[in-house]
Amino acid sequence: MTYPTRNLVYGLSFMAAVMVLGVVGYLLAGWDLSDAVYMVVISIFTVGYGEVRPLQEEGLRGFTMLLIVLGCFSVIFVSGALVQFLMEGQIRRALGLRRMSAELKKLNQHTIICGYGRIGRMVAADLKSGQRPFIIVDKDVRRLETAREAGYLTLEGEATEESVLLEAGVTRAAVLATVLPSDAMNVFITLSARDLNPELVIIARGEDPATERKLIQAGANRVVLPAHIGAERISHLILFPEAAELIDDAEKSQHLKQELGDLGLEMEEAVIPKFSPFVGKCVGDLESLHSGAFLVVALHRRGGGTELRPGRETLLHAGDGVVAVSRGSNLAKLLDLSDGK
Known part of the structure; x- marks a missing residue:
């Protein structure tokens, strides 16, 4: 809580306490609640209307004078705190805009x-x-x-x-x-x-x-296209739920992509189509194309399970998901080629 805000809260709390004290005092003097509240309000805010009832008792007069003094003090304090609170907001806004303008130019x-x-x-x-x-x-x-x-x-x-x-x-x-x-x-x-x-x-x-x-x-x-990316991600999780261990760790995934990017590489994922020429062939057959442009790092089997760092002799099947590191080649297009070249 800032200093002006704290002062405003303290001032309002003090004013409320004075008003409650005044109402209780008049109630103890035998006044009804409506008259007590009205007397407290016109006394604290010094409106100048006449008394609701004659103040003939010395004790009640002294209590009313004390109420007027405390009420005036609370009103002055709250007014000052309110002005300070409003001015602080304006000053802070002006300084903030000036600071942002300076930072924009830099x-x-x-x-x-x-x-x-x-x-x-x-x-x-x-x-x-x-x-x-x-x-x-x-x-x-x-x-x-x-x-x-x-x-x-x-x-x-x-x-x-x-x-x-x-x-x-x-x-x-x-x-x-x-x-x-x-x-x-x-x-x-x-x-x-x-x-x-x-x-x-x-x-x-x-x-x-x-x-x-x-x-x-x-x-x-x-x-x-956020919707398209989200749909692809959901489909991938449905087809290959075991892939979570490889790509769900956001920190590791981001670090890996950054490291690969520094080397001019990128990670690709694609599903082997049913009529792909690579169905029944080995991982080594895929990696040997385009002068070693692809390096298979994981296979998400259609029947379930994930093989990390598969050997070159590992067979490929329709529906398997291939995760490979490449130099900007299109893995999905390659797997779908009719002649495998």
């Missing part, structure tokens, strides 16, 4: 994340873990407040507007990720960003597979 070769929804949150968390500078652009004030609480640099505005992209430093940025749930907005942002920075790497989200071509034509370097 950004260079950074990433712009358009949209702070479910995917935007995950992207921001990963970039923070990777210590990559980035800024979040969104028009939703509540989402931006959540992002700022997480320590992220934010910019309020509509990412489809060129002025907002320029303020986010699109001309100095290295990557722009537009992850809004609207395909039309992602296409528009991609067009605007590509026009402002021809060298920018643009990664766009797409909901409808038919939008992928439009995003590429608009200037996106990569298009990600």
Whole structure:
């Protein structure tokens, strides 16, 4: 709790205590509850109306004077604390905006994340873990407040507007990720960003597979279809439940992909079709193609079970899942070739 907030809470608590004390005092003097509450209110806030009942007893007069003094003090204290509380919020907001403006000008070769929804949150968390500078652009004030609480640099505005992209430093940025749930907005942002920075790497989200071509034509370097990826993942888990031990550990999987990427390699997974020329052949036959472009590291058997580091003489069967390390070749296309070449 900040200092102004604490003062405001203390002031309101003191005022409430004074009001309760006043009501109890008048009740003990024989007044009814309605008259007691009314007398306490006009005394504390010094309205100046006449007394509800004549104050002829010396003790009751002294009690009323004490109530007026304590009430005035509580009102003054609460008023000051309230002003301090409101001013602190304005000052903090002004300083925060100035700090963000200064940090925006310092950004260079950074990433712009358009949209702070479910995917935007995950992207921001990963970039923070990777210590990559980035800024979040969104028009939703509540989402931006959540992002700022997480320590992220934010910019309020509509990412489809060129002025907002320029303020986010699109001309100095290295990557722009537009992850809004609207395909039309992602296409528009991609067009605007590509026009402002021809060298920018643009990664766009797409909901409808038919939008992928439009995003590429608009200037996106990569298009990600979350629904398609999720469906493939679910299908894979249904077909090969034992594969979890190989790919479910997110930390190990990410580390492995990074290590392979540094070597110019990537991991691929594909199912052997029923009429593939590799049905009944050995792992060595697959690895010998394309001058050793593939290295089989695991087999997910159709009947169940996973074979890690299978030998070159291991037979391949229809429906088996092949996990291989390659140099950018298309494993799925290779397994489906009619002549095996």
